[in-house]
Amino acid sequence: MGSLDGRVVLITGAGRGIGREEALFFAAEGAKVVVNDPGVAIDGSGGDAGVAGAVVEEIVARGGQAVANTDSVADWRGAQRMVDAALRTYGDLHVVVNNATIERNRALVDLNEEEFDDVIAVKLKGTFSVTRWAARHWRERFEAGIRVDRAVINTSSGSGLLNPLPTQASYAAGNAGVAAMTIIGALELGRYGVRVNCISPSMARTRLTLEVPGMGEEPPADGFDPLHPSTSAPIAAYLATAACPLTGQVLSVRGGSVAVNHGWSRGGHVHKDGRWTVGELAAQLPEVPMDDPFGKLADALGSALGRTGHARIQEMINALLDQGAHSG
Ligand SMILES: NC(=O)c1ccc[n+]([C@@H]2O[C@H](COP(=O)([O-])OP(=O)(O)OC[C@H]3O[C@@H](n4cnc5c(N)ncnc54)[C@H](O)[C@@H]3O)[C@@H](O)[C@H]2O)c1
Incomplete structure (x- = not known):
């Protein structure tokens, strides 16, 4: 069976x-x-x-x-x-x-x-x-x-x-x-x-x-x-x-x-009873904790993301992107 x-x-x-x-x-x-x-x-x-x-x-x-x-x-x-x-x-x-x-x-x-x-x-x-x-x-x-x-x-x-x-x-x-x-x-x-x-x-x-x-x-x-x-x-x-x-x-x-997997989920937020101004958003939104795409990639590669880690990830991305660049 x-x-x-x-x-x-x-x-x-x-x-x-x-x-x-x-x-x-x-x-x-x-x-x-x-x-x-x-x-x-x-x-x-x-x-x-x-x-x-x-x-x-x-x-x-x-x-x-x-x-x-x-x-x-x-x-x-x-x-x-x-x-x-x-x-x-x-x-x-x-x-x-x-x-x-x-x-x-x-x-x-x-x-x-x-x-x-x-x-x-x-x-x-x-x-x-x-x-x-x-x-x-x-x-x-x-x-x-x-x-x-x-x-x-x-x-x-x-x-x-x-x-x-x-x-x-x-x-x-x-x-x-x-x-x-x-x-x-x-x-x-x-x-x-x-x-x-x-x-x-x-x-x-x-x-x-x-x-x-x-x-x-x-x-x-x-x-x-x-x-x-x-x-x-x-x-x-x-x-x-x-x-x-x-x-x-x-x-x-x-x-x-x-x-x-739990997929996309809502994170921290800002709220106002009314329409935001650009200036208010500029003051408040960057204070909300956010995912760092470089950090996510570093996690996936199993490396820590300090200042030097960030430079290493950027170097790796540059090397990948430069393969076959400017063609097609
Ligand atoms: N290998 C991994 O570690 C890995 C990781 C993440 C996701 N996946 C996913 O797993 C699946 C299988 O990947 P794999 O690694 O076995 O790839 P593979 O290239 O070994 O096999 C893919 C097969 O799909 C066939 N195929 C391509 N175009 C087709 C079409 N138009 N119609 C029907 N068949 C077509 C190819 O001929 C090939 O035999 C994919 O969906 C891939 O995105 C694989």
């Missing part, structure tokens, strides 16, 4: 990295999996139909059930086709895991329109499109009297939630949008029996993170590998189980730690 016996699951970007591990794990837990992946490069260029096919072969070789789909989540009709692939092959769809991403990291001042749009098209609009086509089917089934637990599991990133990183204006904006859309989805789709949650993996060894210091090192020969891309698969699988009560949650996953 697997925890996902009988569940039909569509996983986007399931040909590599975290999505591939989710596909293997879900199938081992008894799910029938639509493995979506056009097999593109990190920047979204090219394509290789064999990437999704290889994961399907691996699942089938282990005795599981899976089918490949190579549409792009950035293509509105492609998103519909991958939902249809589940319905056509397995007769229903219970779970969507929105995992696909690309990255085009560059200084905001150098980022061009196409680079910005392409990342948003996959990460943010892709999450919307696949969810929307699945939700159409779920509403129809619900109105036909069929009551089954359905689930969406979105994928966000610390870059977008806790520590937006320099050079990631589009990627961070997309990921922050995915977290916001998770809450909207939970509020709107609950009436059709659909739960919507989000995982935010961190420091998983995939092609996206190989250049992060420490990530390229050899994994431990045995025992738990906290950087392995499979660490978030059981958390996604739990959210996919029919008995899971969670909805509207964004969970950060790092190695063996799973944290509930």
Whole structure:
């Protein structure tokens, strides 16, 4: 008996990295999996139909059930086709895991329109499109009297939630949008029996993170590998189980730690019974305790932010921004 016996699951970007591990794990837990992946490069260029096919072969070789789909989540009709692939092959769809991403990291001042749009098209609009086509089917089934637990599991990133990183204006904006859309989805789709949650993996060894210091090192020969891309698969699988009560949650996953995020929250405030003048605001607002974006980045990097720490963080940002500057 697997925890996902009988569940039909569509996983986007399931040909590599975290999505591939989710596909293997879900199938081992008894799910029938639509493995979506056009097999593109990190920047979204090219394509290789064999990437999704290889994961399907691996699942089938282990005795599981899976089918490949190579549409792009950035293509509105492609998103519909991958939902249809589940319905056509397995007769229903219970779970969507929105995992696909690309990255085009560059200084905001150098980022061009196409680079910005392409990342948003996959990460943010892709999450919307696949969810929307699945939700159409779920509403129809619900109105036909069929009551089954359905689930969406979105994928966000610390870059977008806790520590937006320099050079990631589009990627961070997309990921922050995915977290916001998770809450909207939970509020709107609950009436059709659909739960919507989000995982935010961190420091998983995939092609996206190989250049992060420490990530390229050899994994431990045995025992738990906290950087392995499979660490978030059981958390996604739990959210996919029919008995899971969670909805509207964004969970950060790092190695063996799973944290509930509380999102943006109101901090200190100033108040006046009437409209402010600019001068009054200038006198009072800077006195309210505020987050320092440099401090947040320093925390994320595990360093203290004294005066010299601040200079070090600025140097690091400058070095990142100067890569590929003035091009495009
Ligand atoms: N690796 C990490 O540490 C980390 C950290 C934070 C968040 N994430 C998130 O986890 C998810 C998976 O990342 P990963 O590290 O496994 O990346 P990855 O590059 O290894 O895998 C992403 C997959 O998505 C596919 N893809 C790209 N564009 C697509 C499209 N238009 N339609 C369908 N599939 C498409 C790619 O072909 C690729 O196989 C992403 O949403 C990413 O933002 C990862």
